[in-house]
Amino acid sequence: MWLVPGGPLRLCFRLRSDSHNEGRGVSDTATSGLGGEPATGSGAPAGGVAPGARVATRRADRQAWGVPAVRLFGVQKSYGPVVAVAGVDLEIAEGEFFTMVGPSGSGKTTLLRLIAGFERPDTGRVELGGKDVTREPPYARDVNTVFQDYALFPHMNVIGNVEYALRARRVPKAERRRRAGDALEMVRLAGFGGRKPVQLSGGQRQRVALARAIVNEPEVLLLDEPLGALDAKLRQDMQIELKRIQREVGISFIYVTHDQEEALTMSDRLAVFNGGRIEQVGSPVDVYERPASDFVADFIGVSNLLERDGRHFTIRPEKVRLLDGGEQAPAGSRVERGRIEDVIYLGMLTRYVVKLEAGGTLTAVRQNLETAAAEALETRGRTVSVAWRDSQAYEIEHADQAGAAARGEGED
Numbered sequence: 001m002w003l004v005p006g007g008p009l010r011l012c013f014r015l016r017s018d019s020h021n022e023g024r025g026v027s028d029t030a031t032s033g034l035g036g037e038p039a040t041g042s043g044a045p046a047g048g049v050a051p052g053a054r055v056a057t058r059r060a061d062r063q064a065w066g067v068p069a070v071r072l073f074g075v076q077k078s079y080g081p082v083v084a085v086a087g088v089d090l091e092i093a094e095g096e097f098f099t100m101v102g103p104s105g106s107g108k109t110t111l112l113r114l115i116a117g118f119e120r121p122d123t124g125r126v127e128l129g130g131k132d133v134t135r136e137p138p139y140a141r142d143v144n145t146v147f148q149d150y151a152l153f154p155h156m157n158v159i160g161n162v163e164y165a166l167r168a169r170r171v172p173k174a175e176r177r178r179r180a181g182d183a184l185e186m187v188r189l190a191g192f193g194g195r196k197p198v199q200l201s202g203g204q205r206q207r208v209a210l211a212r213a214i215v216n217e218p219e220v221l222l223l224d225e226p227l228g229a230l231d232a233k234l235r236q237d238m239q240i241e242l243k244r245i246q247r248e249v250g251i252s253f254i255y256v257t258h259d260q261e262e263a264l265t266m267s268d269r270l271a272v273f274n275g276g277r278i279e280q281v282g283s284p285v286d287v288y289e290r291p292a293s294d295f296v297a298d299f300i301g302v303s304n305l306l307e308r309d310g311r312h313f314t315i316r317p318e319k320v321r322l323l324d325g326g327e328q329a330p331a332g333s334r335v336e337r338g339r340i341e342d343v344i345y346l347g348m349l350t351r352y353v354v355k356l357e358a359g360g361t362l363t364a365v366r367q368n369l370e371t372a373a374a375e376a377l378e379t380r381g382r383t384v385s386v387a388w389r390d391s392q393a394y395e396i397e398h399a400d401q402a403g404a405a406a407r408g409e410g411e412d
């Protein structure tokens with residue numbers, strides 16, 4: 001049983017309509033400490049309290065303590081000459097959906113493994129729920145990990161897989177069944193308990209892996225590119241599912257992806273990794289609209305970096321206007337001439353790549369409101385005016401240093 005300051009708060013899935021009564025049975029003992037939560041109190045409404053209410057209570061408690069779920073101080077890790085994590089300081093709040101995004105090899109997996117305890121840092125400290133766990137083995141950390149290759153036990157059925165961690169902890173059978181059933185319901189796989197992994201689709205297997213990881217109610221769930229093996233459509237569905245599950249269980253999720261769009265759509269906050277360092281931490285809006293470096297501007301979204309009079313700035317493609325013959329730019333805009341070098345028809349949108357006479361290239365996107373594909377494609381090679389509002393051009397401070405860091409130059 002993992003204790004956190006202020007008393008253990010364990011999460012109990014009570015999604016079924018009969019779960020209120022069940023919740024007052026065995027699980028309260030095993031989950032020791034739900035007493036203060038409305039879901040277990042006698043005053044709880046029939047049918048149990050909505051998961052959101054429990055989560056809110058839990059969060060309010062945590063926030064009152066002011067203890068982040070995860071705190072990293074100066075964490076570094078090298079493998080021989082390779083610096084995988086080059087000094088990371090980070091705090092992740094209770095119940096937060098936090099994403100680590102960055103190119104391949106930027107140290108994301110290594111940092112997850114350091115949090116999980118599969119690796120020890122060369123220097124620095126890892127805290128979970130305010131407790132220093134730097135020297136603790138993985139099993140002593142209240143953390144679970146979901147990997148891309150979900151590694152289900154092929155000889156066990158779904159229930160067996162999901163129950164596994166509970167069995168290892170000698171949770172009584174009836175409670176095991178109930179909790180595994182609740183976890184499967186959470187991932188919308190109720191009724192699949194008897195199947196073997198080979199009888200499931202990729203997406204279903206990933207859901208089982210998720211159920212298995214949340215069934216013992218860790219404080220933090222680490223997910224390393226969990227949707228990487230799924231096709232694009234399924235990925236999008238699972239992104240929405242994962243968000244829902246995270247909201248319902250109220251566990252802090254630390255989600256690793258190299259996909260910037262996924263990072264923007266799913267996260268409360270994200271950290272952009274580059275060469276073992278974090279270039280920027282912020283909300284999706286912060287990172288997208290106010291990138292801290294050239295690297296971030298380039299990695300998150302279409303870069304559109306321009307340099308004018310020694311100043312670096314970025315304009316997002318949806319803010320760049322292509323002026324049709326004679327059209328006036330709105331007041332407060334900067335207008336430049338250029339040539340359409342490339343036209344990429346994307347169905348809903350068309351992307352125009354414009355080489356500017358004053359130097360640099362801008363990408364503009366236009367919704368295909370009236371334009372037909374053929375018309376759009378015909379514009380290739382034309383000279384055009386492009387305009388953007390000054391207020392939409394975001395200047396990147398210290399672009400030189402950030403750019404150097406992004407290229408791995410500098411201190412080391």
Ligand SMILES: Nc1ncnc2c1ncn2[C@@H]1O[C@H](COP(=O)(O)OP(=O)(O)O)[C@@H](O)[C@H]1O
Binds near residue numbers: 082104110
């Ligand atoms: N066990 C290891 N032995 C040697 N080098 C490693 C090991 N794990 C990771 N690395 C190296 O550390 C760097 C960061 O890797 P990783 O954390 O896996 O990046 P990411 O998950 O962002 O792709 C890479 O250069 C990688 O080759």
Ligand SMILES: [Mg+2]
Binds near residue numbers: 108109110
């Ligand atoms: Mg990785």
